[in-house]
Amino acid sequence: xxxxxxxxxxxxxxxxxxxxxxxxxxxxxxxxxxxxxxxxxxxxxxxxxxxxxxxxxxxxxxxxxxxxxxxxxxxxxxxxxxxxxxxxxxxxxxxxxxxxxxxxxxxxxxxxxxxxxxxxxxxxxxxxxxxxxxxxxxxxxxxxxxxxxxxxxxxxxxxxxxxxxxxxxxxxxxxxxxxxxxxxxxxxxxxxxxxxxxxxxxxxxxxxxxxxxxxxxxxxxxxxxxxxxxxxxxxxxxxxxxxxxxxxxxxxxxxxxxxxxxxxxxxxxxxxxxxxxxxxxxxxx
Amino acid sequence: xxxxxxxxxxxxxxxxxxxxxxxxxxxxxxxxxxxxxxxxxxxxxxxxxxxxxxxxxxxxxxxxxxxxxxxxxxxxxxxxxxxxxxxxxxxxxxxxxxxxxxxxxxxxxxxxxxxxxxxxxxxxxxxxxxxxxxxxxxxxxxxxxxxxxxxxxxxxxxxxxxxxxxxxxxxxxxxxxxxxxxxxxxxxxxxxxxxxxxxxxxxxxxxxxxxxxxxxxxxxxxxxxxxxxxxxxxxxxxxxxxxxxxxxxxxxxxxxxxxxxxxxxxxxxxxxxxxxxxxxxxxxxxxxxxxxxxxxxxxxxxxxxxxxxxxxxxxxxxxxxx
Numbered sequence: 001x002x003x004x005x006x007x008x009x010x011x012x013x014x015x016x017x018x019x020x021x022x023x024x025x026x027x028x029x030x031x032x033x034x035x036x037x038x039x040x041x042x043x044x045x046x047x048x049x050x051x052x053x054x055x056x057x058x059x060x061x062x063x064x065x066x067x068x069x070x071x072x073x074x075x076x077x078x079x080x081x082x083x084x085x086x087x088x089x090x091x092x093x094x095x096x097x098x099x100x101x102x103x104x105x106x107x108x109x110x111x112x113x114x115x116x117x118x119x120x121x122x123x124x125x126x127x128x129x130x131x132x133x134x135x136x137x138x139x140x141x142x143x144x145x146x147x148x149x150x151x152x153x154x155x156x157x158x159x160x161x162x163x164x165x166x167x168x169x170x171x172x173x174x175x176x177x178x179x180x181x182x183x184x185x186x187x188x189x190x191x192x193x194x195x196x197x198x199x200x201x202x203x204x205x206x207x208x209x210x211x212x213x214x215x216x217x218x219x220x221x222x223x224x225x226x227x228x229x230x231x232x233x234x235x236x237x238x239x240x241x242x243x244x245x246x247x248x249x250x251x252x253x254x255x256x257x258x259x260x261x262x263x264x265x266x267x268x269x270x271x272x273x274x275x276x277x278x279x280x281x282x283x284x285x
Numbered sequence: 286x287x288x289x290x291x292x293x294x295x296x297x298x299x300x301x302x303x304x305x306x307x308x309x310x311x312x313x314x315x316x317x318x319x320x321x322x323x324x325x326x327x328x329x330x331x332x333x334x335x336x337x338x339x340x341x342x343x344x345x346x347x348x349x350x351x352x353x354x355x356x357x358x359x360x361x362x363x364x365x366x367x368x369x370x371x372x373x374x375x376x377x378x379x380x381x382x383x384x385x386x387x388x389x390x391x392x393x394x395x396x397x398x399x400x401x402x403x404x405x406x407x408x409x410x411x412x413x414x415x416x417x418x419x420x421x422x423x424x425x426x427x428x429x430x431x432x433x434x435x436x437x438x439x440x441x442x443x444x445x446x447x448x449x450x451x452x453x454x455x456x457x458x459x460x461x462x463x464x465x466x467x468x469x470x471x472x473x474x475x476x477x478x479x480x481x482x483x484x485x486x487x488x489x490x491x492x493x494x495x496x497x498x499x500x501x502x503x504x505x506x507x508x509x510x511x512x513x514x515x516x517x518x519x520x521x522x523x524x525x526x527x528x529x530x531x532x533x534x535x536x537x538x539x540x541x542x543x544x545x546x547x548x549x550x551x552x553x554x555x556x557x558x559x560x561x562x563x564x565x566x567x568x569x570x571x572x573x574x575x576x577x578x579x580x581x582x583x584x585x586x587x588x589x590x591x592x593x594x595x596x597x598x599x600x601x602x603x604x605x606x607x
Contacts, residue, residue: 086398087403092298099295
């Protein structure tokens, strides 16, 4: 098996709108991949295609299975949160735990209990009595207790406060993740997942605009603060972004050797958020 | 894996209101009504205000019961021994409604509240999910309803016999000694397989509409056949009756939508059973019911029901939820 997820010419059309535009993609096992894009960029659609939730065109294999024809087999190995607050409103905490334990061979009840013990959820509570954040906590507790080869999380922490979000990503990295697992996660709070990602994919208007490992980012991208006398020389190297800080200009370069840039000042590896803003310019224009 | 067991439990948890509490309430009301009126009758009867045989001879209940001859008493006990479950008929009618709306909602509601995205994240196939819903509607629901029906019937029967005994009419020996008293329970249970087969087209159709409708599944499920009938009536009126409307209403509307009501198959039986008496009532019911197995009506319905169920599976599987 070559990759956890391989897509060739993946295409999804809603009416005349191309939501996913001939995407090619290969995700290797043992990675934590951040799929980052503005609203309506096609990231959720791509994930839903991979999970067999929507029809699509092109070639797509997830763990060696075609999500269109082998969804049942695929679901034994994959776990996902595809949307916020999708737990049925009538169900109780103990019922959903019992049910998942009953139907999922890879569910670990003890783990789920441990996660739930860190929340205010009680076994008899119904989902409809919970706040949005509590529903997310319950859903995450279930998902984290399933030993899946691939975990797909679409905006998993929406509605959670910063304390719980930090703790969740920490748990994800330290307790859940290992080299046999792969995690694909989308979120708008990019800074919070920066330190746990091994790979980064930017998606914009249905196309992948960046697909790189976090290690490569340091080699490929550099940020340098340039004084006004060096402005023209630095600008000539085609920075992908510039902004002004304290009267100086900060340039963001893609693929310019660090040795060339070092003459202008101290180099810095840009954060995902800065990269994101730089590459997504004009999205809502 | 006992996935199916958990799927059925899941359905029961979600729809406990229809499958458990509805029969609880209806049985409670029926018990109150029947036992209450029996008590009222004895009280009124003791005061002598009881009118029997339509003549205003104002005898009291005690005398009336004492006047019953032995052959009459035996006839009465025989009737009771076979007929006592009849008091629970409204429970079966309730079941029809519960099953109807359960089927119509189950695959629609999970899309409406988007919980389908949770259910589909588990290793449970669409086929098993749809089967679990059909089983809940056609087997689990009826079993619960029958359990309540029998409990209620026995309660009412025993209250009646106790009250009668207080007034000098002891029916216990005759009723409990009648083999029909026990047989009728088995015979009622034996109706379930026929109910499954008979109700399958309606349940399948409703589940399919439930999996397909974007909004308002009730309007689609009921509105389309009814509007179709109205249009045909209209065409008939204008164009000199090219359609046989009676069979349209019978087949599409009554059979198509109404088959989830238990016993609705009896309406299809030829009326050759005029001489029903306590001795042959149960066997007659069974003969009529199992006679359905020999009709094309039943089996065509089964095929149509299975096709609709397969359609519901496909819908749930391939429907674009994006």
